[in-house]
Amino acid sequence: xxxxxxxxxxxxxxxLEGAEAGxxxxxxxxxxxxxxKIAETEICNREVVALAALLxxxxxxxxxxxxxxxxxxxxGAFLESQNVPEEVIGQVLFxxxxxxxxxxxEVPQNLPVELKxxxxxxxxxxxxxxxxxxxxxxxxxxxxxxxxxxIEPKLNMSKEEYKKSDGTTINHFYEKLLLxxxxxxxEKGKEIAQERHDFMLKFLDQFxxxxxxx
Numbered sequence: 001x002x003x004x005x006x007x008x009x010x011x012x013x014x015x016l017e018g019a020e021a022g023x024x025x026x027x028x029x030x031x032x033x034x035x036x037k038i039a040e041t042e043i044c045n046r047e048v049v050a051l052a053a054l055l056x057x058x059x060x061x062x063x064x065x066x067x068x069x070x071x072x073x074x075x076g077a078f079l080e081s082q083n084v085p086e087e088v089i090g091q092v093l094f095x096x097x098x099x100x101x102x103x104x105x106e107v108p109q110n111l112p113v114e115l116k117x118x119x120x121x122x123x124x125x126x127x128x129x130x131x132x133x134x135x136x137x138x139x140x141x142x143x144x145x146x147x148x149x150x151i152e153p154k155l156n157m158s159k160e161e162y163k164k165s166d167g168t169t170i171n172h173f174y175e176k177l178l179l180x181x182x183x184x185x186x187e188k189g190k191e192i193a194q195e196r197h198d199f200m201l202k203f204l205d206q207f208x209x210x211x212x213x214x
Contacts, residue, residue, distance in 0.1 A: 004047070004082055008054045011078055015058055020141050022134035023057050027125060031056065034121035034192070041188045048088060048114045051079070052095035056118060071096055095119075101126075101176060101183075111185070120189030123180045128196025131177055132203055139169030146170060147211060173204060 035053040059070040153174035181197040184190040
């Protein structure tokens with residue numbers, strides 16, 4: 001590992017100390033590892049991928065009153081302090097700005113492969129067994145209901161509706177998690193996502209059986 005990556009890891013660990021468990025250093029580490037795995041199958045700038053994966057959730061807007069500029073300011077200032085070339089900083093900040101599920105309607109066309117890789121990695125960490133655990137952790141963090149048979153999922157929400165949504169944790173599967181498999185950009189991402197998607201379907205089947213005391 002080079003010194004820049006070492007320094008970035010140390011910076012992120014410090015900034016995210018005490019973060020909500022679904023968006024903490026371990027989430028970042030998993031996304032970083034998944035990004036590396038996907039990057040092996042693509043022609044890309046591996047340093048940009050690593051930096052973007054490490055910095056992508058340095059200030060998640062969910063925990064900063066929806067402010068999407070804080071992460072860009074923190075990441076940009078850190079990269080400048082490390083004397084990273086301006087072009088690389090621009091690429092990393094572009095990924096951080098456009099990675100989010102809620103921003104998918106605003107993203108430009110012809111995305112760089114580095115963004116596709118980190119976005120796939122971040123979305124993969126939102127599904128499967130880890131995704132189930134993270135979703136219930138965040139639902140508990142917000143004190144949302146786990147499930148309510150009379151509350152329907154809200155599909156096709158606008159960005160603002162999605163940001164304000166406080167529906168049930170189970171509904172979040174239908175509003176986001178089960179959609180992610182078909183939003184993968186890379187072949188490797190699609191392959192990993194399929195297995196995790198199938199696990200979530202089995203989990204939901206079991207959840208409803210137990211809820212209904214079948």
